Amino acid sequence: MRDVRDVDGYRLRVGNDRGRDVTNEAAQMVWQLVMAEDGEIAWDMDDGSRMVLRAEKQECSTGSPDVENERTAQRIAESEQNNAQLLRERDSAQAALSDMYRAVTGQSPEWNNDSDYTDAIAEVEVACTLWRAVSDDPVKFRRLLAELENFVSTDAAADVISERLRQLTVEGRTAEKDDHYSNLELRNAAVCYICPSLAESHWPWADKYWKPTSARRNQEKAGALILAEMERLDRQKHNGILPQ
Structure with a gap:
């Protein structure tokens, strides 16, 4: 016969070869035996016979495997949805930063991957601060940029002027x-x-400012x-300072 009992989160099945009821004392003995692994215990009875008890333990389940699998699948689906939502919010935030940068400077930002976005907010704040210092009117500000670019006649010169303006308005150079630099840094x-290839030995500033592209x-x-x-040297000359 078999006796099934739930004990401490496990299901204990106890059976014997004599067809007799299993007493609590006998079940407890077997339980102690099988706590580490399934096993059996035997002893001689008063009538000369031998009693053998065999037992096995199983973890008690609070639900069917199908229910547990369904719950697990639901949690995975919820996690994937949350992750997708976070990615959408990140992309929206990055797009908003790019739009703000473009609105202030009239140029597309240089950051082009996730890691570059760590400094994006700071760059936008600097650009906005310099923008307000020049003019509170965004239309007037962009017109001033256009007028400066119109002084040059080639695309190459325009690109250099545009980069110089970016350095002034965005990087705060x-x-x-510039007047604090030596004759060699710029x-x-x-x-x-x-x-x-010379950057490793000659780049004058911190590595985070070294941003080569094409x-x-x-x-x-x-x-x-x-x-x-050249502008720095001209200012030195104007102030009567001879280049070193």
């Missing part, structure tokens, strides 16, 4: 900051963009940095 930075774009940055250096 103002004349006041020129070395320009050289690195012309010949990127050859054409690198040349635009180099040209703008050369302009910045």
Whole structure:
């Protein structure tokens, strides 16, 4: 016969070979035996016979496998939906930052992957601050940019001027900051963009400011940095300071 009991989260099945009822004491003995693994226990009876008890344990289930599988599938589906929603919100936030940047500067932002977005908010804040310093009127601000670009006659020159304006309005590379550089920093930075292989040994600033892209774009940055250096030297000359 078999005796089935639920104990401590396990289902204990106890059977014997004598067809007799299994006492609580006998079941407890077997339970102690099989706590580590399934097994059996035997002893001699008063009438000379031998009693053998065999037992096995199983974890008690609170629900059928089908119900548990359904719950698991539901949790996975909810997790996937939440992840998709987070990605949509991230993409919307990135698009909003790009739109703000473009509205202020008239240019598309340089960040083009997820990691670059760590500095995107700071760049937009700098651009907005400089924008307000020039004019509170966005139409007037963009007209000023267009007028400056109209002073040049070729696409190449226009691109260099545009990059110089970006450095001023977005990166905050103002004349006041440039005047703190030595004679070599701006020129070395320009050289690195012309010949990127020299950046490891000649880049004058922190690595996070080194942002090479295409050859054409690198040349635009180099040209703008050369302009910045020429402007710095002109200011020194105007103030009676001889170049070192």
